[in-house]
Amino acid sequence: MTTANKWNSGINDRKLKELICEIGRRVYNKGFAAANDGNISIRVGENEVLCSPTMICKGFMTPDDICAVDLEGGQIAGKRKRTSEILLHLAIMKHRPDVKAVVHCHPPHATAFAVAREPIPQCILPEIEVFMGEVPIAPYETPGGHAFANTVVPFLKGTNTIILTNHGTVSFGANLEEAYWKTEILDAYCRILLLSKQLGRVEYLNERESVELLDLKKKLGFDDPRFHVENCDLCGNSAFREGYKDAQPQPAAFEPAPYYPGYLERQKSTPAPAAAPSAGPPIDTEMLVKMITEQVMAALKK
Ligand SMILES: [Zn+2]
Incomplete structure (x- = not known):
């Protein structure tokens, strides 16, 4: 795991920039982010965060595209402009010091629940109960600003995965792969729920x-x-x-x-x-x- 030591090598850590590109490819190839959608970040210092830039396809980033910001969202490095949704990532990192990486995207099956404003049912699949638990649904706000970023704050205690109403998902963790897996697990679960509903019924565990x-x-x-x-x-x-x-x-x-x-x-x-x-x-x-x-x-x- 590349993120074992506390802050790695800061904003010049090439390996972490490559990891952001690799997770970007997975997000794009999985269909979790169309065109230039989605954004990814890793905290690399007390006040330093690496993040994906705006207006770039997450499937085709190179380490030189990656930007750095401070915890208020001010850009401190990178030739491209930082993602407009970085404030969401920073709100999570500020309220949860254990969080070192955040993935935000629009995975279609989980986003279908976000659009229907349908809670994700629990007590159905063993792995979801053990690895995920309840997934809260943060209220809608126009993406980009502080009001949007703060929609997740009331839900940060007790989960690493949040649905954003009429928008998408955000997941986070102690390292970037862990943060990404939460999104992948959630979208796979939502897909299973939709498929089993099509078959006719969804049975709860007793x-x-x-x-x-x-x-x-x-x-x-x-x-x-x-x-x-x-x-x-x-x-x-x-x-x-x-x-x-x-x-x-x-x-x-x-x-x-x-x-x-x-x-x-x-x-x-x-x-x-x-x-x-x-x-x-x-x-x-x-x-x-x-x-x-x-x-x-x-x-x-x-
Ligand atoms: Zn978004």
Whole structure:
């Protein structure tokens, strides 16, 4: 992994510029950004961020095209003009010091949910529960300015992936590949949801299966807002509801998730043995860990 040390070599880090170009190619080749859409950034200092320039196809960038900005968005290096949507990236980096890279694009399947303003249903696919969790939907604002950048701020605690209403997605992480994978995982999930809906129905996991996945997530050391938010049910009731100033988006296309009591309430009310991951025999936790680990390793090798 190229982003292991704290700030790498700053704004002249050739390897990180190449990585931005490589992720740009993946974003473009996957159809996540048409023409000159999308933008990518990596934090390389206390007040320095490398980013893709405006008006360039993300599939054809070279390291010399990459710009650098300070945390306020002022350009400090690069012969091309920095992306107009950099303020979105910087708002995330300022509020989440653990975030070192951001990818914003318009992946069609996830953006379909953004346009329909349809919440992404939970408690359906094991990997999504473990690696992603709830994906909040930030309200719409005209792209580019501070008002747009700030739409994501109320949702930053507890997720690394956010849908932008009537616009696209933004995902972020400790390094650029991790940030990009979130977008790829989300769009693949949205595609599966749309395909299964076309087949006629989308089945939710049952209560025991849903609890087991959250137990597994905890065991693997991943955080989830459902571990902390009171009165949030297992797969329906948004753990991000405090962030929604206007009405919280409600399911219209998909059946609402069944009601299962929340993870916190369950921990309080259930004696330890019943809540233990091994309580239900049909899901083999070891097998699931192995399966998920193999998929992550396969994704890493791509
Ligand atoms: Zn955009």
